[in-house]
Amino acid sequence: MKIAILADIHGNFDALEAVSLQLNSVDSLVVLGDIVGYGAEPERCAQWIIKQRADTILGNHDAACVGILPITWFNSLAADALFWTKNQISIYTQSFFQKIPQVVSGFVNAHWVHGSLRKPLEEYVDMVENAREIFNSHDFQTCFFGHTHVAEAFLFHEGKVLHPQFPEGGEIQLQSQKRYLINPGSVGQPRDGNPQASFALYDTETSIVKINRIRYNIQRAADKIIAAGLPEYLSLRLFSGR
Numbered sequence: 001m002k003i004a005i006l007a008d009i010h011g012n013f014d015a016l017e018a019v020s021l022q023l024n025s026v027d028s029l030v031v032l033g034d035i036v037g038y039g040a041e042p043e044r045c046a047q048w049i050i051k052q053r054a055d056t057i058l059g060n061h062d063a064a065c066v067g068i069l070p071i072t073w074f075n076s077l078a079a080d081a082l083f084w085t086k087n088q089i090s091i092y093t094q095s096f097f098q099k100i101p102q103v104v105s106g107f108v109n110a111h112w113v114h115g116s117l118r119k120p121l122e123e124y125v126d127m128v129e130n131a132r133e134i135f136n137s138h139d140f141q142t143c144f145f146g147h148t149h150v151a152e153a154f155l156f157h158e159g160k161v162l163h164p165q166f167p168e169g170g171e172i173q174l175q176s177q178k179r180y181l182i183n184p185g186s187v188g189q190p191r192d193g194n195p196q197a198s199f200a201l202y203d204t205e206t207s208i209v210k211i212n213r214i215r216y217n218i219q220r221a222a223d224k225i226i227a228a229g230l231p232e233y234l235s236l237r238l239f240s241g242r
Contacts, residue, residue, distance in 0.1 A: 001108065005184045005200040005209075006054075007032035007146030010061070011039025011085065012188030012238075014224075015197040016048060018216035019187055026201065030107075032146035032184070033059025033100075033114030037078065038234050039188055040224035042085045046093040055107065058100040059114040059146065060121045065089060066097045069121060077231050084230060108204050111143040124148050128161045131181055135161070142180045144200075150192040151185030151200075151211045166211040167194045174207040182209055188221075195241035 004026040009016050023029065031054045036042035049056060063069040064082050071082050102120040104112040116123035116130070117138045124147055125131055131154035151166040156179040164170075166185070174180060185198025196213040203210075222235035
């Protein structure tokens with residue numbers, strides 16, 4: 001089975017559309033949350049996900065749009081974008097967000113979450129220390145997560161944690177004697193220094209996870225943010241991948 005894994009689309013339909021053109025041969029699609037927030041086309045992104053019948057995990061921005069998390073939890077830029085986003089998404093999309101699970105376990109023998117297994121909507125798994133704590137406190141072989149907007153992995157073997165990152169893409173060969181936390185990176189707002197959209201393809205037959213980086217029309221996405229009246233910084237950061 002070939003599974004496409006997307007995370008942190010954040011209302012950026014230009015990036016999502018570019019990624020979608022790479023998905024013709026996949027058997028399944030998993031979206032690890034934060035379909036909306038920051039970007040100018042939240043409803044369009046949500047409707048695409050719904051139409052694809054993707055297996056979807058709840059992200060913190062999605063949750064805030066329907067009252068599962070308070071918007072006061074977010075910094076001022078994110079909060080401004082969320083107040084705007086709440087008025088852009090349909091009742092149907094709101095209902096969809098209300099029903100999305102925070103964690104899925106067991107699909108292709110993996111766990112799937114937006115943040116972390118111990119704090120699904122809140123925790124950033126961005127350091128070796130907290131990755132080690134999650135490996136030690138949860139029983140899993142492989143867990144796919146998002147939230148950090150960085151294409152990265154944590155590999156646990158014989159008490160050691162390695163932390164490879166994939167700003168230019170790359171492959172991870174899964175091995176039975178190791179355990180993995182894997183982040184496919186962000187489709188709509190990468191923060192690893194590469195502004196190209198990031199996503200993963202997981203081939204369960206070869207046990208290879210491939211991180212892909214795809215060019216898209218950043219200027220068009222940025223212009224839409226400005227035209228929507230969203231904070232200018234949200235458009236500028238797209239160019240730097242930060």
